[in-house]
Amino acid sequence: MEPDGVAMVAEVTSSKPDQDRIAKRHCYARAAIPLYLLIDRERSQISLFSTPHRDEYTEVHLAAFGEPLALPAPLGFELDTKEFL
Numbered sequence: 001m002e003p004d005g006v007a008m009v010a011e012v013t014s015s016k017p018d019q020d021r022i023a024k025r026h027c028y029a030r031a032a033i034p035l036y037l038l039i040d041r042e043r044s045q046i047s048l049f050s051t052p053h054r055d056e057y058t059e060v061h062l063a064a065f066g067e068p069l070a071l072p073a074p075l076g077f078e079l080d081t082k083e084f085l
Helices: 017-030
Strands: 008-012 034-039 047-055 056-066 068-073 076-077
Touching: 008 017, 008 047, 017 034, 017 047, 017 056, 047 068
Parallel strands: 008 034
Antiparallel strands: 034 047, 047 056, 068 076
16 A cells, blocks of 8 residues: 555554564654554553654654643644543
């Protein structure tokens, strides 16, 4: 699948969380997907990766479950994570 028009990928960690945290992150960055939102059940945190460059994202914003996380344009809203507790 071509990533044209994909603004963000959002995932919840699977039974293989390192694949989500590392391998998939690099793949999405290589595909130039602007945002990767990872809901990490094991770490009880949300990671928002942005500004892809080659096979990595150059910015990361973290929020513990229960804390708000600002999502940038084109989404432009604050994600309420209280429900993840």
